[in-house]
């Protein structure tokens with residue numbers, strides 16, 4: 001009965017942040033100065049964040065979009081190296097990955113800034 005339920009949310013360790021009382025004066029969807037916007041640059045998959053908007057911690061939702069660079073490479077390969085035409089689309093880092101909060105859906109950032 002005292003054992004935690006499987007699947008229950010584990011307590012997140014504070015990352016060196018001082019234990020500060022939470023004030024309820026800040027309006028919703030305003031970035032808090034206590035929580036910087038997570039840096040998701042270079043991340044091609046979901047990353048663990050603390051959302052600066054709703055303060056929830058969790059993995060980001062990612063949306064993968066083909067970048068314009070991929071289309072340029074694709075067209076160049078079509079003319080100069082036909083077997084490589086689709087190769088840019090097999091390289092995850094070529095995609096533009098948009099990270100958003102899974103709770104409040106606010107956009108956190110993209111993998112290429």
Ligand SMILES: [Zn+2]
Pocket residue numbers: 051052053054055056101102103104105106
């Ligand atoms: Zn959020």
